[in-house]
Amino acid sequence: MEIPNIVERWSGEVTEVTLGATKEEGGTRKKIIKLGGANCIPYIDFEGCPGHRPVIAMDVLDIVPEEWPEVLLEPFKEVVSSPREWAKKCVEEYGADLICLKLDSVHPDKGNKSAEEAVKTVQSVLQAVEVPLIIWGCDDPRRDNEVMPRVSQAATGERCLLASATQDNYKTLAALCLADGHNLVTQAPVDVNIQKQVNILVTDTGFPVDRIVMFQTTGALGYGIEYVYSIQERERLAALSGDKWLALPILCNVGYESWRAKEAKARDEEAPGWGLARERGPLWETITAVTLLQSGADILRMLHPKAVKAVKKQIEALYTNNA
Amino acid sequence: MLAIAERINGMFSNVKKAIIKRDPVPIQDLARRQAEAGASFIDLNVGTAVADQVEAMRWLVEVTQEATKTPLSIDSQKLEVVKAGLEAAKTPALINSCKGQPEDLEIYVPLALKYNASLICLTMDKRGIPQDIDGRVEIAANIVSAAVEHGLEPSRLFIDPVLFPINVDQKQPGYMLEVFRQIRYISDPPPHINVGLSNLSQGTKERSLVNRTFLTMAIAAGLDSAVMDVLDKDLMYAAICAEMLMNKQIYSDSFLKVVRS
Numbered sequence: 001m002e003i004p005n006i007v008e009r010w011s012g013e014v015t016e017v018t019l020g021a022t023k024e025e026g027g028t029r030k031k032i033i034k035l036g037g038a039n040c041i042p043y044i045d046f047e048g049c050p051g052h053r054p055v056i057a058m059d060v061l062d063i064v065p066e067e068w069p070e071v072l073l074e075p076f077k078e079v080v081s082s083p084r085e086w087a088k089k090c091v092e093e094y095g096a097d098l099i100c101l102k103l104d105s106v107h108p109d110k111g112n113k114s115a116e117e118a119v120k121t122v123q124s125v126l127q128a129v130e131v132p133l134i135i136w137g138c139d140d141p142r143r144d145n146e147v148m149p150r151v152s153q154a155a156t157g158e159r160c161l162l163a164s165a166t167q168d169n170y171k172t173l174a175a176l177c178l179a180d181g182h183n184l185v186t187q188a189p190v191d192v193n194i195q196k197q198v199n200i201l202v203t204d205t206g207f208p209v210d211r212i213v214m215f216q217t218t219g220a221l222g223y224g225i226e227y228v229y230s231i232q233e234r235e236r237l238a239a240l241s242g243d244k245w246l247a248l249p250i251l252c253n254v255g256y257e258s259w260r261a262k263e264a265k266a267r268d269e270e271a272p273g274w275g276l277a278r279e280r281g282p283l284w285e286t287i288t289a290v291t292l293l294q295s296g297a298d299i300l301r302m303l304h305p306k307a308v309k310a311v312k313k314q315i316e317a318l319y320t321n322n323a
Numbered sequence: 324m325l326a327i328a329e330r331i332n333g334m335f336s337n338v339k340k341a342i343i344k345r346d347p348v349p350i351q352d353l354a355r356r357q358a359e360a361g362a363s364f365i366d367l368n369v370g371t372a373v374a375d376q377v378e379a380m381r382w383l384v385e386v387t388q389e390a391t392k393t394p395l396s397i398d399s400q401k402l403e404v405v406k407a408g409l410e411a412a413k414t415p416a417l418i419n420s421c422k423g424q425p426e427d428l429e430i431y432v433p434l435a436l437k438y439n440a441s442l443i444c445l446t447m448d449k450r451g452i453p454q455d456i457d458g459r460v461e462i463a464a465n466i467v468s469a470a471v472e473h474g475l476e477p478s479r480l481f482i483d484p485v486l487f488p489i490n491v492d493q494k495q496p497g498y499m500l501e502v503f504r505q506i507r508y509i510s511d512p513p514p515h516i517n518v519g520l521s522n523l524s525q526g527t528k529e530r531s532l533v534n535r536t537f538l539t540m541a542i543a544a545g546l547d548s549a550v551m552d553v554l555d556k557d558l559m560y561a562a563i564c565a566e567m568l569m570n571k572q573i574y575s576d577s578f579l580k581v582v583r584s
Binding site for chain 1: 572573574575576577580
């Protein structure tokens with residue numbers, strides 16, 4: 001009996017997006033990153049091309065994190081007051097593919113620092129590492145609209161990834177990214193319809209679709225991961241079916257969301273039955289990351305080096321086994 | 324859905340005149356407007372304007388291709404005219420159409436394969452067009468098996484169960500919905516299901532309303548292609564909305580615009 005061929009063929013492909021620019025391309029990066037390119041369901045690559053490998057961006061903050069649990073702070077304790085050193089450590093010691101510089105210090109409640117100071121930080125990190133940069137605002141729309149233009153201009157030509165544009169506040173950031181040659185994160189709160197709409201709105205301003213990365217906001221294990229998973233899965237299936245407005249790489253904020261979970265951050269004495277905190281936290285982050293990889297995530301923002309190491313190993317295995 | 328734009332047809336007097344005078348301007352204008360309106364194929368039918376239909380079709384294909392890159396649908400009942408259109412077409416075209424009887428399929432399916440074209444087959448044979456559901460589905464099944472035998476993929480096969488004017492037999496639209504549902508089960512993946520939508524409203528008032536109401540019902544029953552008036556904006560919007568409601572595209576506030584761009 002002939003065995004029927006059940007291989008699915010998809011008509012769409014995830015758009016390729018490039019992060020970072022080399023000297024020849026007008027930047028100063030030694031390493032660039034390509035995302036997207038998949039034309040089959042993640043890791044079902046006998047049906048097509050799995051595209052570029054997912055990458056890990058390690059977060060670097062421009063303020064000393066106050067609420068981090070000891071387990072998370074420990075690997076960074078010597079560098080937390082210097083974004084430059086922090087970024088270097090992430091790349092050289094912990095193997096980060098790129099750096100996500102979070103400009104928390106300009107937030108009105110977290111220091112309300114000036115745009116000049118943010119620019120200095122961005123420049124120092126760009127000098128310290130050779131990998132591409134994600135530059136993430138403080139998520140206060142008023143301050144971001146003041147600070148991001150300066151920051152964007154200071155990094156002109158580096159083809160950074162700037163975050164984030166929302167349905168209600170996208171024009172400034174889209175215009176900046178267009179003018180200064182950066183990529184743009186579009187953000188929607190776990191809502192596939194709004195994600196599609198914000199992508200349409202941004203491209204309506206003349207912004208090229210191949211410079212957009214989508215961010216659905218993220219839920220950690222135990223805190224809404226299934227919603228994020230199914231939205232991202234639906235986006236990817238739509239992409240493969242030919243919906244070009246959703247055929248874009250996906251970013252997940254794994255680290256921050258995972259370490260908000262009490263299961264990750266509770267100290268040993270607070271939760272004696274839950275296992276050791278130094279294992280538990282990184283595991284929580286690892287499981288969240290590995291789960292979201294299956295839904296088609298392309299960039300994982302992560303925090304703990306142990307989790308980064310484990311997830312890198314998993315990515316390697318996923319690609320090697322399917323080769 | 325696949326919208327096959329019907330307006331370049333020698334039955335329309337401005338097109339007829341253009342064909343007789345070999346005036347490309349009205350043809351190219353229609354081609355551009357239909358492409359912009361979201362046509363998946365531009366249908367070309369020389370009608371009865373001139374005696375030499377072969378030459379007229381070749382000319383139509385050439386001038387249309389100068390105006391748009393949208394694929395063409397070569398519309399004629401005459402094999403020689405179809406061949407002339409396929410030869411002149413630069414990109415894979417759609418053959419519109421052939422009858423679903425074995426002797427025709429033996430000619431047209433290999434023809435489609437030769438030109439890398441798609442093919443519309445009508446559910447009609449020597450006996451004519453069956454008036455009932457079963458007769459149409461039976462011919463449809465024969466068409467699919469003939470196509471598969473020759474190696475024409477279902478994605479390039481369009482079954483057209485032939486839509487009658489509403490004032491000829493008012494039971495037919497209801498029958499058609501059931502025919503669409505059953506054709507979908509003939510193969511996996513199923514062939515495309517097509518109708519000549521404007522036939523339905525021939526000789527009626529409120530043509531646009533009749534067409535778009537049936538189209539939304541038909542999409543819900545599995546229709547995914549129609550030879551239609553793509554310049555009828557309400558009709559195109561109804562089709563896009565029906566497909567969105569059937570979960571064929573993810574909703575966004577700009578969903579009407581998205582499909583058209």
